[in-house]
Amino acid sequence: LRQGGPFRYLTGDGQVMLDGEVIEIEPMKKIVSSFIPSWAENSQPTLVTFAIEPLGEVVKFTITHHDYEKANAGIDTGWPVVVAGLKTLLETGKPLNLPTSM
Amino acid sequence: VLTVDAVFKALADQTRRQLLDSLRDTAGQTLTELESGLGMTRFGVMKHLKVLEEAKLVTSRKEGRFKYHYLNAAPIQEVADRWIAPYQKPFTRFALDLKHQLESSVPMADKPNFVLETYIRTTPRRCGMHSPGPSSRRSTITARGSTAS
Numbered sequence: 594l595r596q597g598g599p600f601r602y603l604t605g606d607g608q609v610m611l612d613g614e615v616i617e618i619e620p621m622k623k624i625v626s627s628f629i630p631s632w633a634e635n636s637q638p639t640l641v642t643f644a645i646e647p648l649g650e651v652v653k654f655t656i657t658h659h660d661y662e663k664a665n666a667g668i669d670t671g672w673p674v675v676v677a678g679l680k681t682l683l684e685t686g687k688p689l690n691l692p693t694s695m
Numbered sequence: 696v697l698t699v700d701a702v703f704k705a706l707a708d709q710t711r712r713q714l715l716d717s718l719r720d721t722a723g724q725t726l727t728e729l730e731s732g733l734g735m736t737r738f739g740v741m742k743h744l745k746v747l748e749e750a751k752l753v754t755s756r757k758e759g760r761f762k763y764h765y766l767n768a769a770p771i772q773e774v775a776d777r778w779i780a781p782y783q784k785p786f787t788r789f790a791l792d793l794k795h796q797l798e799s800s801v802p803m804a805d806k807p808n809f810v811l812e813t814y815i816r817t818t819p820r821r822c823g824m825h826s827p828g829p830s831s832r833r834s835t836i837t838a839r840g841s842t843a844s
Contacts, residue, residue, distance in 0.1 A: 621819045642807070645822045651814045652822060658809035672811050683817040 600626040633666035701750035702770045718766040
């Protein structure tokens with residue numbers, strides 16, 4: 594990961610699910626990336642920031658999304674699922690297998 | 696240096712630029728042909744041709760009673776190389792960079808309109824923000840890849 598480099602989310606079989614570019618990176622603090630979902634129609638590139646902040650035993654993890662509705666990608670329901678999965682994975686070492694309807 | 700001044704002076708006149716255009720279109724014109732082509736007096740054409748010849752922008756060849764005129768674009772190219780290209784390049788570069796920047800960067804609102812915070816019992820290092828290489832990030836992201844609905 595480096596500024597100007599790709600920030601891609603791949604599906605299990607290697608397809609680009611979500612494309613993006615690293616706009617800004619602060620190691621151990623935050624990553625700002627463009628957000629170009631392949632599954633969304635009439636979607637405009639938007640900007641997403643992932644930030645982490647150690648707080649004692651835990652880490653505060655923040656996702657901020659600018660103009661998320663322009664992505665037209667189900668951001669408001671999608672990110673909570675992603676974050677839940679990440680939290681479970683990091684805390685238990687196992688993926689969170691959600692019902693596929695989500 | 697003198698040539699550069701002469702070229703700029705020669706080019707700084709509409710009639711002389713018309714003469715150059717005319718010679719560019721049709722090489723080897725006589726004074727009479729240039730005169731009729733531009734609708735100018737013989738004296739006017741001669742006066743302007745003299746300036747152009749001094750700047751080496753026009754050369755001529757005499758054959759019998761006639762003098763044939765030719766465009767010599769080399770001084771213009773020299774002036775362009777020295778005085779146009781160096782200024783044009785940074786500007787072009789700037790314009791292209793700006794275009795690239797505007798087209799590729801993401802317009803950013805003043806404030807994000809989606810914020811989600813959570814607290815995870817882990818360490819910053821395990822969150823994968825230390826450039827872990829693509830494979831480990833990929834596994835982190837795709838482990839819960841059910842969002843691609």
